[in-house]
Amino acid sequence: MAYNIVVIAGSLRKDSFSLKIANALTKLAPASLKLEVVTLGGISFFNQDLEGAPPADWVAFREKLQKSDGVIFVTPEYNRAIPGVLKNAIDVASRPYGKSSLNSKPVGIVSNSPGPQGGVSAAKTLQNILPGIAGPIMQQPETYLNAVGDAFDAEGNLTKDSLKPVLQAYVDAFAAHVAKHHG
Ligand SMILES: Cc1cc2nc3c(=O)[nH]c(=O)nc-3n(C[C@H](O)[C@H](O)[C@H](O)COP(=O)(O)O)c2cc1C
Numbered sequence: 001m002a003y004n005i006v007v008i009a010g011s012l013r014k015d016s017f018s019l020k021i022a023n024a025l026t027k028l029a030p031a032s033l034k035l036e037v038v039t040l041g042g043i044s045f046f047n048q049d050l051e052g053a054p055p056a057d058w059v060a061f062r063e064k065l066q067k068s069d070g071v072i073f074v075t076p077e078y079n080r081a082i083p084g085v086l087k088n089a090i091d092v093a094s095r096p097y098g099k100s101s102l103n104s105k106p107v108g109i110v111s112n113s114p115g116p117q118g119g120v121s122a123a124k125t126l127q128n129i130l131p132g133i134a135g136p137i138m139q140q141p142e143t144y145l146n147a148v149g150d151a152f153d154a155e156g157n158l159t160k161d162s163l164k165p166v167l168q169a170y171v172d173a174f175a176a177h178v179a180k181h182h183g
Contacts (some may be wrong), residue, residue: 004070010075077119103135118144
């Protein structure tokens with residue numbers, strides 16, 4: 001039986017590189033993992049006033065995370081941090097207080113950028129945010145993917161040969177991280 005892993009794409013953009021990387025990971029995952037890519041466009045703004053009667057989209061997102069065996073965040077970098085939509089989704093997942101839907105879930109972080117620095121600051125932002133509300137974050141291999149702008153063809157298939165072994169190593173390591181946590 002495979003572990004169910006939610007892969008969160010941190011960008012809403014139709015042609016998002018983050019989404020394409022998330023989809024590429026699903027194809028490279030070993031048989032021990034079943035990856036499902038989740039996008040964040042349907043998640044209402046977090047508002048503490050709504051916590052008593054949470055919107056259906058919050059409930060569905062939380063349940064999906066709760067049922068999962070682990071979560072991979074694939075994030076772009078916006079202004080040296082993560083996009084607001086991703087922070088919003090994490091805020092939704094983190095509540096009610098003390099009952100985060102990410103609690104005890106093994107976590108992976110993959111940042112990316114068409115620029116030279118690979119979104120490393122976004123990855124570091126997640127490393128700041130998640131420890132209090134999620135399970136163990138995989139530490140190695142650190143994966144900050146730079147120059148992703150020419151990595152995909154028009155159909156969104158990964159075509160950059162240098163990127164394939166990097167993503168393969170990442171998802172294989174994540175499989176071991178998940179197995180160690182649940183084993
Ligand atoms: C508001 C905004 C801020 C950005 N800030 C950064 C940044 O700090 N570092 C970076 O490498 N790229 C930055 N970019 C460029 C993004 O890396 C680029 O738009 C990327 O394609 C977004 O990810 P996506 O392809 O998954 O949508 C920024 C883009 C936007 C729209």
